[in-house]
Amino acid sequence: MRQLLAALRSELLECKTILDAGVGTGRFAKPLQDTKFEVVGIDLSQKMLDVAKEKAVANLFRGDLCFIPFKDRSFDAAICNAVLHLIPEWKMALQEICRVTTKAMVSTVHERGNPMREAYIRLLEKYRYEGSRREKPEHDLENLVTPSKRIHIATYHVDIEKSLADMSQRAFSYQWRIPENVNNEIVTELRKQFSGKRARQGLGILIWNIDDLKAYLRKRHA
Helix, strand or coil, X not given: CHXXXXXXXXXXXXXXXXXXXXXXXXXXXXXXXXXCCEEEEEECCHHHHHHHHHCCCCCEEECCHHHCCCCCCCXXXXXXXXXXXXXXXXXXXXXXXXXXXXXXXXXXXXXXXXXXXXXXXXXXXHCCCCCXXXXXXXXXXXXXXXXXXXXXXXXXXXXHHHHHHHHHCCCCHHHCCCCHHHHHHHHHXXXXXXXXXXXXXXXXXXXXXXXXXXXHHHXXXX
């Protein structure tokens, strides 16, 4: 996280105002605000915003990214981390982010597939349960619009036991619609498959020029 925040600060150095689109609990907004960036956070989840408030994150708004309540060109840059995949109309949210932003949009991405998540999806098919397969718009967007910059941040080992514990609580968005009994059976199988093993993951930053994103959106609607 320290490496990631250092890279974000460096890349956003020329930006005065920043929109944290999907601010969540403020894990990016708070440290950026503490280093004098002017960050405004917006999120649909009041529970997450309440946690952010407890951390003394400032400038928080509850709202829908498909209808961002700010004027055109209000921000120099936008941070959009692991939120677009939660929005069925994610391209509409992207259009709104572009409307209120002038320079750049930044996203953090995992550079490798998570083997436990991929195994989870395969097991859902075994249990004949559908509806969990999701789009990955942050990754898909890279193929639709070439980022102006891609930065490798770090390679690290996944904490297998913690991930399994989180999965048992249905902590990840791809689990939210899965019935508890189905989830429990799948996690039991995953424990047999992954306990005691190691997995590596890569973390990176993608940066898009807002004008390039706008050009893609115009072409899409042409």
